Amino acid sequence: MKRFLIVPVIFICQISWSQVLVINELDPDSPSTDTAEFVELKSQTPNFSTDGYILVFFNGSSSGADSSYMVIDLNGYQTDNNGLLVIGSEGVYPFPQLLISENVIQNGADAVGIYQASVNDFPEGTLATQANLIDAMVYGTNDPDDTVLMGLLGETVQYNDNGTNATERSIQRFVDGMGVESYSAATPTPRRENDGSGTAINPIQISVVETQYDEGASFDITFTAEVNVTSDLNFTISLNNFGFNTSDYTGNTNLTILSGTNSTSTTITLTDDSDDEGDEVMRIQFTDLEEPIVPGNNFVEVRVVDNDFTVAAWGTPTNPTTGIVQSTQPDGYYDSLDGLSDLALRQALQDIIADPNVVRAQTYADVIDILMEADQNPANSNQVWLLYIEEGRAKLDLQTGSSNSGKWNREHTFPRSRGGFFDIEEDEVADGIDVFWTTEADSLRHGNSDAHALRAADAAENSSRGNQHYGQYIGPSGTLGSFRGDVARSVLYMEIRYNGLEVVNGFPTTTGQLGDLATLLDWHRNDPPDDFEMNRNNVVYTWQFNRNPFIDQPDLVEYIWGNNVGDVWDQQLSVDENELQGVSLYPNPTSGRLYINTTNAVNVEVYSVEGKRLRQYSAIDGYLDLDLASGLYLVKLETEKGSMTKKIIVE
Template identity: 30%
Template sequence: MKKLYFLCLTVLTTSLSFGQVVINEIDAATPGTDMAEFIELKGTPNASLDGLVVVLYNGSNDQSYAAYDLDGKTLDANGFFILGNTAIITLPGDTDMGASNALQNGADAVAVYSANDTDFPDNTPVTSTNLVDAIVYGTSDGDDAGLLAGLGESVQYDENLNGTNDTESLQLNMAGDAYETKAPTFRAENDTAVCDLSLSSTSAVCDTFTPGATSDTYTATVDFSGGGTSTYTVMADSGVVDLTNGDPSSDATGTITVTGVAEGTDVVITVQDGGLCDLMSTVTSPVCEPSNSLPLYEGFDYTVGADLGAQANWNNFSGSANPIDVVSGNLTYAGLIAPTGESIQLDGSENSNIDSEITFTPVTSGEVYASFIINISDLSNITDLNDGGYFAVLGSFDARLWVHPDTDPVGTTYDIALTNGSSGSNFTTTKYNINEDVFIVMSYNVDTGAINGWVNPAGADLGGTAPTALLTDTDGSPNPSVDTFVLRQDSAGETPIMTFDELRIGTSWADVTPNTLSTEEFSADSFKVFPNPTSTGFVNIISNNNNATSVVVYDILGKQVISESLTNDRLNVSALNTGVYILKITQNDASITKKLVIK
């Protein structure tokens, strides 16, 4: 009799122990390819889980598709036990469900039974016999009546209730009578545990700009804070993760970078620690079309010695060795607005070909103009005495500017041609000397194919109407859209050593020949910009005169972010992010640039 009593008491105690084990949390949908799924059981700390089995049910047929026997398993010191994907298993006693996709997203069910895994071979019909606990769930799926009835449940819980199933889980509330959808609390109390790490602002910056194509790549970033509190795995579904500017495992704050993402592909960045943190941020692909609006001014304000093709909106599209370099100093032309920045050098003696291009908003009607100053310092390497070589191109090789060494005497003077073809012809009768600053304007008409060129136009013609062209040619098949200017550093026998400066591109003669003001000095000192740096959301721009002033602001990539006419000497910059910008201030058809710093 006593033995029978002892057996009954043992059965009762075991039943009570099983009844204390609940499904505390499940996370079926996680970022990427579901590599952070888990089922969390909860009960009396350190209690044995012998005699229990976790069974997974497929809503498509209301039959089992996996069973995990818990014999030999125990709850941890805080009363938790995890069945999870390989990447998030952290304790030796946890059950590894495999690398990914072990837990179906719904409509499906998880159930705990007082039984063995052998009692539930695959395709076992749903049952409530010996059931300890169960949850029927989905991700915006319709209710599965078979699972609900078979497990004695009345509610099917939705992990996508808030539209963010990848970053939320289903958690038993503190009353123990319903599940809530919220951020995962892996191996922690559902009402208190939080993820210290947070992801914030994102950005996407094009690496190159190719008109009319989707073959460019971009760099994506996401800022984080609250790092240095756990060991995190950072992944991206495209591109290459770079933690140089911030590693959440070791840095409190920083920026996660993903390089080489293909244009047109949104990149999903995930950060996981196998615990509370299962974060995701999506960076939308930018459109890598040229953002330079016309008129465009390029003063080559870059670091001396830098590769021109590596600068914002410039691209080395042909060749790679010995790029066109940024050099110190400027070239000038009487009557033209004073230069800013530095200049660049083309050097055919480097014996390597390279083409660098800058793109701009396409011109689809009328004329597009380009102007610049050159100074050829050495012609001695040129061996092509028939037509020399071309070094400047407007459009898709639609208008090419040639320099050709004069043969009497060789190496000290040269003439110039402008053609549509691949050979020089109709060179100027005027000879230009080495070490002389020469101002050149070239134009292309997309309607007619007419090509015009001017060399050292009179100062009185600057800023007004184009005089009669010195050089002319015609493209028999006009290009209906021009959006590119190219600098070619050709072979040693075709490209002399020259300095190139003050590139301007526009749709009128006046755009590319801005003259100095005759009635007043127009320079950087003509305006006061303050506060600069600014953190107030505005800057004051004060002029020496009362003439109308327009302001355009460009970011470091050359993209226009503000354009307006000032009415009260104050420019609103509250929409700009922290960083360095370029102010282009225009008054009386003349412009200057200033650097603007936003704190």
């Protein structure tokens, strides 16, 4: 939203302070990425329990319809010595007493209200009301007045925070000596009285030089008070966080800032054990500060990189292997396809992979756990392998906030907007492998969380791809294109799995259609399945109880979309790999010379990953010199007994 710098306006309300709890300050639009949003409540008396109260946020946009979008339960909290309670995100300084995610408070025109009620009274989408309302504020960031929302809450003024990206402002409440309230936009003052009165607090800031250390490393944690303490300040910190505990480090966690000074530090040494625990996160937090000493920041995270990761027996997509990972398909899984062709073959295949008596659908949140296993980097078990940019990234770097730099997230190879599927509230719950929905071919909504068509991807690259068709999008420049066959097989799977989806030629605009079929067929042919793809097929099968048939039986693609449409399918005649089991290529990667181990001379064709034939050789029975630039290539070997295609790396 474009915002303008305006001279702050003072809003005056001729109502003396009579409520037990009011909205004292609101910052709904902190600069840049909204990392310091907060609401500050104030009670008439200090240390006031907020049990029985809730904070409700209302969306004043046309789509929000002046209804609730977020509710915060205030049970278990109380205001401080100044009667203040700050609800905000981690970027707020001093640190909030009640922590919420960043970038969740909407800019406006919107509203927030304090109610003496239960969170169950305000399910998402509840129209704003004055029933049980204690105090409310309608606000905006240079937005037109939402008179309807104001009327629903009994308010007559919509307040403006007047903030810009360069100058942060919050809406603040003031009370003069006569008890008259007024509001103005000023520099935020969380956990401090807006007029500078009250008991002064002294925040302590936690700092570390780096946010990531290897096992065995030592580093200092420094604690700095805003002003010198007037007596020795003893306090304790905790570093524990999930699996990270006192067995993972040594160092003093009982600290003292000496009188007349404002800082102290401790040295922490990380234990270098032999356990494959995966990367962990240490969380530095205060455990026993008492007012007027308060946290300046808190829950500071430091990643501990485990050097005991495992390496799989198979290769990454850019250094592929085949034949090491075997399909875990049950015996006879595809037998019902034999002897069929055309529409009958399609239907029989759908009957297998969309069988409502067998197949399961998981939540979109569950997909994160699935991808951490299915897309695990074969070269480092602490990482996921990223589609498109072809590299590993720490599993811990999952995007959870607004920033996508250096993060990974879930990429729909068949974009949601193209497919017409979506998530629902239950999709936000990761309820595990044993909790699932029944699903069928008409359950298009479940395409949102179908792990066969979801991949771990660099969050920024995912955003760049958007909902482009393949062919429009071909991946980042400078990569090997090792993902191309994978995405082809995943979107072709989606067409068969769900009624209402189709892969077509060109770049359609019709919902349910994705292109470009010709491009995807080339990608499938020139980037055949490898061990990485077979392993993820096996992993997804353990969750969903269905498989991607085009990984197990890649020639099926030709019988449904390609060169064999109309031909009768027979499994035993479709697996060329078995007919050339005695043929092998080595070394891989190669510096240029490629040896072919075979009892018979073979014809050889070399293709780029885009499908362009680069070299052709006849009757090779020893070796050949490729004379190619470094990169990934496809080598097709053919004899009178059949053919096979292998990926090779030229270094």
